[in-house]
Structure formats: C-alpha cells, structure tokens
Amino acid sequence: MSSNTTGGDLSGRIAGDLPYLRRYARALTGNQTTGDNYAAATLEAILQDRSIFDNSTRPKVALFRAFHMIWSTAGAPAGVSDELGDALEHAAMDHMANLTANTREALLLHTVEGFNFEEVGHIMKIEASEAENLVEIAVDEMQRSMAGRVMIIEDEAIIAMDIHSIVSDMGHEIIGIARTRTAAVEMGSKSRPDLILADIQLADNSSGIDAVNDLLGQFGDIPVIFITAFPERLLTGERPEPAFLISKPYAEDQVRSAVSQAMFFSSTETLKTA
Known part of the structure; x- marks a missing residue:
C-alpha cells in the first residue's frame, strides 16, 4: 500500500x-x-x-x-x-x-x-x-490425535444427522442430539461431553448460546463449535466470542477441521489420545 x-x-x-x-x-x-x-x-x-x-x-x-x-x-x-x-x-x-x-x-x-x-x-x-x-x-x-464424546445441539433433523455422520466417521462418540435448550442441559448433565456442536436458534425458539452457557456453568472448560446461519450474532467484538464458528451452509471439511481443532485444545480427562 x-x-x-x-x-x-x-x-x-x-x-x-x-x-x-x-x-x-x-x-x-x-x-x-x-x-x-x-x-x-x-x-x-x-x-x-x-x-x-x-x-x-x-x-x-x-x-x-x-x-x-x-x-x-x-x-x-x-x-x-x-x-x-x-x-x-x-x-x-x-x-x-x-x-x-x-x-x-x-x-x-x-x-x-x-x-x-x-x-x-x-x-x-x-x-x-x-x-x-x-x-x-x-x-x-x-484426526488421529484424540477422540472423545460429542453432543450435538441442533433442531434441524437433516443437519443434525449430517453432523452426526461426519463426527462419528472421525472416530468420536456421539452422546446424543438435543433440539432445545432444556433437552441439551438435561443431556449434558447426564453425560458430560468433551465437545459441543451447537446451533444458535433452536426448535422452541430457545437459544443454543444459553444452552451452552448453562453447560459451561456446570462443567467449566468444554470446547464449543457454533454452526449457525447467523454468525453476526456471535462475531460482535464483545467478550466472550467463540474460537470455533462455522457458517451455514457449511462444507464437510469445515466441520472436520473445527472438530479436530476443538478436540486438540481440550483438556478433558476422558479424551483418548493416540
């Protein structure tokens, strides 16, 4: 310049x-x-x-x-x-x-x-x-470095199953798919995930952000990936912002990369390292 x-x-x-x-x-x-x-x-x-x-x-x-x-x-x-x-x-x-x-x-x-x-x-x-x-x-x-338990928070069935397929093919265990904030908190409380993949806007107009914050309030550090059609709601410049944010529509390699990155940074004891 x-x-x-x-x-x-x-x-x-x-x-x-x-x-x-x-x-x-x-x-x-x-x-x-x-x-x-x-x-x-x-x-x-x-x-x-x-x-x-x-x-x-x-x-x-x-x-x-x-x-x-x-x-x-x-x-x-x-x-x-x-x-x-x-x-x-x-x-x-x-x-x-x-x-x-x-x-x-x-x-x-x-x-x-x-x-x-x-x-x-x-x-x-x-x-x-x-x-x-x-x-x-x-x-x-x-992808070979570690594997763990993953929870998906997504209200669109087709997208949820696609994410499920991508992540499970990478060798991770899917503990479940939650469509609402209440279901996500209940599921996560019963089986602590090593990674959360979450949409922002859920089936009953509840918030995936709130669901994630509820779970982080219980467990502390868990890596989170937001997959959303509304990235501008999170890239605001205000703290905290997510490290891993994928815009819809997404590509499979974006999900695989973000999952590998997020797992890579996880300190959860239940992760299986190679």
Missing part, C-alpha cells in the same frame, strides 16, 4: 475482515486474550508501516499476510505463561509441540477462513503446493 494512504482509507478496507482475523487468531492460539493481542499487534504494525499491507491482493489476504508476519516473527506457536495459562491452554501447547510445523495455520486458513491454496501460500510465504500438502498433513495428524 502506498505510504500516503490515509488511516481512514485503510480502516475502511479491513474493517469487515477484522472479526474473522480475531476468530482465526483465537483458534490458532486457543485463547481469546492471546489471539486478540496478536490481532492488535498486527493492526499496530500496519499503521506504523503501511508497506506490510500488500495492496496487490484483496484486503482479507493482505490483512492475514500481515498477521503472519507478526505471528512468525514472534516464534509461533505462541506459548502461555505459567501465570496466565490454564490447564486447557497448557494441554494445547503440549499437543502443538508434536505437530508438523505450520500445519495448523494452513489448515485453519483453508478450511475455516476459506482461502484457496494460492492465497494460503501467499499469506504464509510458501508455494501453493506446499500449502496443500500442509493441510493434508494437518488433517491426518489431528
């Missing part, structure tokens, strides 16, 4: 993509605060040096490329301090140490953020073929 581009021009170009950068950073680090710190550092770096925002490509690619300059410079993956990190975060960092370098970044960029392999390569400064190979490695490594 030219050095004489105004702050207002730049802000307008990237404003719509910021919620997705924050989502990506949270999923990558496993922590909202850490992810937001990286996103903020990216914006500060762009404001200080406009040349790192690549004006030759679309704004979202340029923004994520700038993020990766900060991320790689900091020596990704980021660690969590003993003072600030909880058990969930420390477990995630332990798991990350066993993964092939750069695979999670490529996987998230492609399957969750929807970048094609050429764009992933441009963001990560690698060839498109290498980006594709990293995604394949990530899928294999993360």
Whole structure:
C-alpha cells in the first residue's frame, strides 16, 4: 500500500475482515486474550508501516499476510505463561509441540477462513503446493490425535444427522442430539461431553448460546463449535466470542477441521489420545 494512504482509507478496507482475523487468531492460539493481542499487534504494525499491507491482493489476504508476519516473527506457536495459562491452554501447547510445523495455520486458513491454496501460500510465504500438502498433513495428524464424546445441539433433523455422520466417521462418540435448550442441559448433565456442536436458534425458539452457557456453568472448560446461519450474532467484538464458528451452509471439511481443532485444545480427562 502506498505510504500516503490515509488511516481512514485503510480502516475502511479491513474493517469487515477484522472479526474473522480475531476468530482465526483465537483458534490458532486457543485463547481469546492471546489471539486478540496478536490481532492488535498486527493492526499496530500496519499503521506504523503501511508497506506490510500488500495492496496487490484483496484486503482479507493482505490483512492475514500481515498477521503472519507478526505471528512468525514472534516464534509461533505462541506459548502461555505459567501465570496466565490454564490447564486447557497448557494441554494445547503440549499437543502443538508434536505437530508438523505450520500445519495448523494452513489448515485453519483453508478450511475455516476459506482461502484457496494460492492465497494460503501467499499469506504464509510458501508455494501453493506446499500449502496443500500442509493441510493434508494437518488433517491426518489431528484426526488421529484424540477422540472423545460429542453432543450435538441442533433442531434441524437433516443437519443434525449430517453432523452426526461426519463426527462419528472421525472416530468420536456421539452422546446424543438435543433440539432445545432444556433437552441439551438435561443431556449434558447426564453425560458430560468433551465437545459441543451447537446451533444458535433452536426448535422452541430457545437459544443454543444459553444452552451452552448453562453447560459451561456446570462443567467449566468444554470446547464449543457454533454452526449457525447467523454468525453476526456471535462475531460482535464483545467478550466472550467463540474460537470455533462455522457458517451455514457449511462444507464437510469445515466441520472436520473445527472438530479436530476443538478436540486438540481440550483438556478433558476422558479424551483418548493416540
């Protein structure tokens, strides 16, 4: 970007993509605060040096490329301090140490953020073929890493059964499908899940968000994936925001990627690790 581009021009170009950068950073680090710190550092770096925002490509690619300059410079993956990190975060960092370098970044960029392999390569400064190979490695490594119990909160039967099929084929146990907030809380209370996949708007006009909050109130840290036609209700910039958010209509590889990511960050004792 030219050095004489105004702050207002730049802000307008990237404003719509910021919620997705924050989502990506949270999923990558496993922590909202850490992810937001990286996103903020990216914006500060762009404001200080406009040349790192690549004006030759679309704004979202340029923004994520700038993020990766900060991320790689900091020596990704980021660690969590003993003072600030909880058990969930420390477990995630332990798991990350066993993964092939750069695979999670490529996987998230492609399957969750929807970048094609050429764009992933441009963001990560690698060839498109290498980006594709990293995604394949990530899928294999993360799907084999652990399995656990999954609860689905979804009122549309066809979607619920499709998610059930995808997740069970990955080797996870489905403890049940709940169509309402009340049913979800009752089901989760009887059999604590290792992962929750939830829609926002449920059959009786109750809220999947409320159901999830009820369960988290009982059990504490359980990874959650929201699959919804209304992502704007969650990507508000207000805390807390979900690390894993998939928009409907979804692709199978998006669900598989998010489930692998979420399980990867789980510290639940009942998870079976490879």
